[in-house]
Amino acid sequence: MSDDPRFGASPGDRAIEAAWRRASAEEPSAHADAAILAAARAGRGRRPHWRTMAAAAAVAALALLLVPRTERQAERGDVQFHAPMQSPPADVPPTPIEVAPAAVPPPRQDAASRESAAPAAMMPPAAPQPAGPSAASGSVPVEAEASAQAWIDRIASLRAAGDSAAAATALQEFRRAVPDADSQLPPELRDWAAALPQQP
C-alpha cells in the first residue's frame, strides 16, 4: 500500500482495501508458475513457438518413418548374409523380404500390407551363430534361441516404431513358431503381450 497519506487512511478506505484483499486472492496456475521458474532456471525466457513445435513434430514423424525402414534394410542384409546358413520352410518363398527399395511403400503401410499379403515375409531373420553364455551352456538349441531373439527384436522394434498392429501380428507368429514364446519375452514386453490373447 502506498505511503501517500491521502489514500488508504480513512476507515472507509481501509475497509474497502481489506474487503478487496479478501475478495481478490486468486493466484496463477501451477502450470504458469512451473513454466516461469523453469525458464528462469534455464536462463531463457521464450515460450516454445508454434513453428518450433511443428518442426519438432516433423522430426519425430520423420524418425518414425525412417527407423522401421532402416531396420528393414538391416534385416535384408541379415537375410542375404545368413541365407545359406538356414533352411527355410518349404512353403516360404526363399527371399520374400527382398523387395526393391524403390518399390517399398511408406513403412507403416508396408508393414501392414506385407503382413496381410505375405505373412512369411514377417518371419524374423535368422540370427548369426551366437557366442553368448547360453549358447555355451548348451541348454537351448543355438538356432532356436537365436531365432527367438530375432522374433523378440522384431516385435520390440515394431512397437518402438509405433506399429502396434504389426507388433501384435509378429507376436502371434512368434507364439505359433515357439511354444513358450511368452516366457522368453523381456519384461518390458510381457505386460503388453499378456493383454493380447493367444490366437489359434
Place this chain on the structure above:
Amino acid sequence: MPEATDESLMLAFGRGDAAAFERLYGRHRGATFRYFLRHTSNRAVADELHQDLWLRVVRARERYAADARFGTWLYTLARHRLVDHWRSQQTTPLTPLDSHDDADAADPAGVHELRDHPADPLRMVIDEQACGRLVAALEDVPAPQRDAFLLHVEAGLPLAEIAALAGVPVETIKSRLRYAYRKLRAALEDLQ
C-alpha cells in the same frame, strides 16, 4: 538482517542467481496475475498474460538497471502486455487505459477525499457476498480508474509512480482512485 529489496534480487538474478528470481517471483506473482485477471475477467487469458510478463522479465534480466523501482518497471511491462493483448484481440476496453474521462474531471482538484465520510458503514464485517460484489463492481469501473486502483492496492505502487507510469499528473491518479473507491463503496452500501 534486512530483507533483500526487489531491486537487489533482480540484479542478483541478472548475475545468474535463479534463487533470487524465485524469491522475487514469490513476492509478486499473485499481484501481477490478479492485475491481469481484473482487467480481462478471464483466468486463462490472465494466466497467459502473467506468464508472458514474467518471461519478459527473465529475458530482460541482464538489461535491468535498478534506476527505477522494480515494481514500477514490472507494471510498466505489465501494462504494455495488457495493451498489446487488447490490440491483438481488436478489442479495447470501453475507456483506454490512459484516457482522461469524466471521472477524472469530476474531482480535478482532489478536494473531496474519502476520509470525508466519517460515519462509514463499511466498518461492518464484510462477508463473502460483499467480496463477490466488490470484484464485480471493479469490472464496471472504467479501465483507467480500475488500473489506478489495481496499481495502488494490488501492486502497492505510490501515487507518484502510478502517475509516471500512466503519464498523467498525480492529481489525475488521485481523481481516478477516488472514483474507484466511490464505486466500490457504493457496491458495498447496496448490500445493507
